[in-house]
Structures are given as structure tokens and as C-alpha cells.
Amino acid sequence: MTYDFDKIIDRTGSGDIKHADLLRDFGRTDLIPLWIADMEWETPSFITDALKLRMEHSLFGYTKTPANYWACISKWIRDHHQWEVREDWICYIPGIVKGIGMAIYALTKETDKIIVQPPIYHPFYLTPRGCKRTVVWNPLKEIVKDGKLVGYDMDFEQLEQVCDEDCRILILANPHNPVGITWPEETLRRLAHFAATHNLIVISDEIHCDMALFGHKHIPFASVSEEAANCSITFSAPSKTFNIAGIVSSWAVVPNDDLRQKFYGWMAACELNEEHLFAPIATMAAFEHGESWRKEMLAYLEGNINFVIDYCHEHIPQINPIRPQASYLMWLDCRALNLNHKQLLDLFINHAHLALNDGEMFGIEGRGCMRMNVGCPRSMLRQAMRQLEEAIRSVKSEE
Numbered sequence: 001m002t003y004d005f006d007k008i009i010d011r012t013g014s015g016d017i018k019h020a021d022l023l024r025d026f027g028r029t030d031l032i033p034l035w036i037a038d039m040e041w042e043t044p045s046f047i048t049d050a051l052k053l054r055m056e057h058s059l060f061g062y063t064k065t066p067a068n069y070w071a072c073i074s075k076w077i078r079d080h081h082q083w084e085v086r087e088d089w090i091c092y093i094p095g096i097v098k099g100i101g102m103a104i105y106a107l108t109k110e111t112d113k114i115i116v117q118p119p120i121y122h123p124f125y126l127t128p129r130g131c132k133r134t135v136v137w138n139p140l141k142e143i144v145k146d147g148k149l150v151g152y153d154m155d156f157e158q159l160e161q162v163c164d165e166d167c168r169i170l171i172l173a174n175p176h177n178p179v180g181i182t183w184p185e186e187t188l189r190r191l192a193h194f195a196a197t198h199n200l201i202v203i204s205d206e207i208h209c210d211m212a213l214f215g216h217k218h219i220p221f222a223s224v225s226e227e228a229a230n231c232s233i234t235f236s237a238p239s240k241t242f243n244i245a246g247i248v249s250s251w252a253v254v255p256n257d258d259l260r261q262k263f264y265g266w267m268a269a270c271e272l273n274e275e276h277l278f279a280p281i282a283t284m285a286a287f288e289h290g291e292s293w294r295k296e297m298l299a300y301l302e303g304n305i306n307f308v309i310d311y312c313h314e315h316i317p318q319i320n321p322i323r324p325q326a327s328y329l330m331w332l333d334c335r336a337l338n339l340n341h342k343q344l345l346d347l348f349i350n351h352a353h354l355a356l357n358d359g360e361m362f363g364i365e366g367r368g369c370m371r372m373n374v375g376c377p378r379s380m381l382r383q384a385m386r387q388l389e390e391a392i393r394s395v396k397s398e399e
């Protein structure tokens with residue numbers, strides 16, 4: 001390996017939320033933080049060098065978009081996901097959650113409804129709610145084999161039942177957060193057909209798309225059919241893959257002319273489509289120089305995921321980790337511990353001294369599950385798993 005993913009980075013002084021909000025969100029600070037979705041690896045030098053180079057010039061005035069910014073994004077998508085994206089289909093957005101909010105304001109009215117499929121990344125329902133839109137729930141179907149949860153699927157029969165004529169947008173996580181699914185082409189095509197026949201816009205959030213694992217492949221929603229291209233807004237970014245979430249650098253792709261004019265027109269009116277100075281620099285550095293880092297990072301990540309699965313299998317059989325098909329978030333089914341919600345949080349926080357995301361924040365369907373961020377040095381993960389094993393032993397022996 002060329003890059004050192006074992007290196008522990010001290011984030012003190014960086015103001016990172018993962019540490020800064022421990023007290024606010026978990027009530028104590030002596031926790032290994034494995035929650036909010038950024039990684040513990042330093043931003044690679046091909047990105048920091050590009051930023052530093054620009055910093056050497058001491059004037060940061062209004063700055064023109066680099067001529068090859070859109071071409072660079074379009075090439076990355078073509079090379080990695082075999083999707084031909086016209087440069088004029090792409091537009092900068094100041095963050096994906098903000099993009100979801102802007103699309104809701106630009107394209108729906110207050111009486112319209114937004115469909116989400118829990119367990120799901122919580123802003124998918126919080127943002128529509130905050131925009132005063134009604135959220136319609138279409139929970140994923142659990143796939144159970146030999147009595148064990150092994151994954152989830154989209155529930156089309158239920159979708160047909162919950163979707164009414166006020167539903168205007170369906171928000172899709174592709175790949176899925178928190179359960180790490182790279183959706184199969186057939187599922188995406190079926191969803192596109194459903195959307196086309198029900199007058200729905202599909203917002204496909206593809207922020208985790210460059211981290212497919214274990215031979216799985218990301219398929220862009222808009223690429224699967226004409227129907228998909230016509231009803232979709234795709235959002236993506238290099239922020240998760242290259243660990244640069246703080247350098248807000250995301251974009252939308254809208255192939256359909258009417259939808260694009262409506263959405264991009266709204267954003268342009270407020271100049272929300274204008275990227276800040278550092279976004280193209282970081283993005284282009286990542287895409288032009290980051291491929292070998294990305295591949296090494298994913299190989300290390302697969303090692304981390306295997307480590308957690310093996311550890312649970314050998315030492316904590318009450319926890320069933322679902323192997324993600326993409327990204328660094330692992331869904332742990334803890335229901336065999338037979339703890340209620342309060343007891344489960346108490347186990348992780350006060351006994352194991354770990355900060356994970358509570359499954360219920362992704363919808364009630366996540367009850368009894370926890371989301372663990374494994375984008376960190378293996379030694380950190382090893383320590384976390386030991387603490388968890390010990391905590392479970394002590395809690396269970398008190399029963």
C-alpha cells in the first residue's frame with residue numbers, strides 16, 4: 001500500500017463535529033466516535049497540495065469557474081459508472097441535503113407529499129418536514145434467511161398502496177444509507193417506471209456511489225432507462241469518498257429539459273448554483289489524481305468490514321452485522337440482545353463507551369439496530385469491538 005490508513009489522526013483543534021458534539025448528542029466525551037459520516041483518514045495530499053497552491057495567491061476575490069470543471073465531473077462519471085452526462089446537465093449545489101431542500105421548494109407546493117423508504121438517512125424525512133411537506137413512508141422489506149436479517153429490498157406492492165396523487169417526489173439513497181445497498185438495475189428500472197406512471201420526480205442521492213465494495217457495482221438511477229432519465233434529479237459529490245465533506249463540493253445532474261430549467265432557474269435566481277472558490281479545486285484534484293488512493297482506501301475498508309463481521313461471529317454472536325455493498329457505514333442488527341431502546345443506547349454509550357448512530361433515527365424500522373462508521377484505522381475498530389464485547393458480557397452477567 002502506498003497510503004497509510006493505519007495512521008491515527010488527532011482531530012483536536014479542527015472543530016470536527018464527530019468529536020465536538022459528543023457531549024451534546026451522547027451526554028459524555030469519553031467515547032470512541034464511530035457515528036457521523038466522515039472518515040478518520042486525513043484528506044489525501046493530492047487534494048491538500050492543490051488547495052495550498054491556490055492559498056499561496058493572497059487574493060480571494062470573485063472567481064470564475066475553471067473551464068474544465070464540468071468536463072472533469074462528466075469524465076469521472078463516464079469512466080466509473082458508464083453514464084454519459086452532458087456538461088450542461090450538471091449544476092453546482094451547496095451540499096446534497098440543501099439540494100434536497102431546494103428541489104422541494106422549487107418543484108413542489110405545501111400540499112404535495114414526499115416518499116421516503118426507511119430505514120433511511122434522517123434528512124430525507126427531516127428536510128421535507130422542515131419544508132412543511134407531508135412525508136409518506138414506504139419501509140424497505142427485510143430479507144431474512146435462516147431467521148437472520150441479511151438485507152433489505154424495495155417494497156413495490158406497498159409503494160403502490162401508499163402513493164397517492166399528492167405524492168410528487170420520492171427520495172432514493174443510491175447506494176443506500178444506512179444499510180449499504182447498491183440497488184440492482186432491475187429495481188431501479190421498476191422504480192423509474194413506477195415514477196413515470198405516477199408523475200413522481202425521483203431524487204437519487206448518489207453521494208456514496210464511488211465506494212462500491214466486494215465486487216458490487218453502483219448503477220446511476222438516471223442511466224437505467226429513458227423514463228429514469230426523464231423523471232430524475234441526481235445528486236453526487238466527492239465528499240464522502242475523498243473525505244472532504246467540509247469543503248462543500250456537490251452537484252446535481254438533471255437530463256430532462258423542463259425539470260432542469262425549473263430547478264436550475266430557481267437556484268440561479270438565488271445564485272445558489274455558484275460554487276465557492278475551493279470546490280472545483282478539491283473536486284478536480286480528487287478526480288484527476290485520486291484513483292489509486294480510492295482503490296487502496298476501499299481495499300482497507302473491505303478489510304475493516306470483514307474484521308467486524310468476523311469479530312461479531314466469533315465473540316459477539318448476538319450482534320448481526322449486515323455486510324454493506326457500498327461505503328463505510330455498517331448496519332448492526334442488535335435485536336438478539338433483547339434490550340429495549342434505552343437499554344441499547346445505555347449499553348453502547350455508558351458501558352461500551354462508543355458513539356454510534358442509533359438505528360431509530362433512520363425511522364422506527366431501525367429499532368434495535370445501530371449504524372457504525374468503520375472508516376477509521378483498524379486499531380480504533382479493534383478497540384471499539386473489544387469494548388463492545390466486554391460491555392455486553394458485563395451487562396448480560398448482571399441480568
Ligand SMILES: Cc1ncc(COP(=O)(O)O)c(C=O)c1O
Binds near residue numbers: 097208
Ligand atoms: C446519503 C447521504 N446524503 C447526503 C449526505 C450529506 O451530504 P451533504 O453534506 O452534501 O449535505 C450524507 C452524509 O452522511 C449521506 O449519507
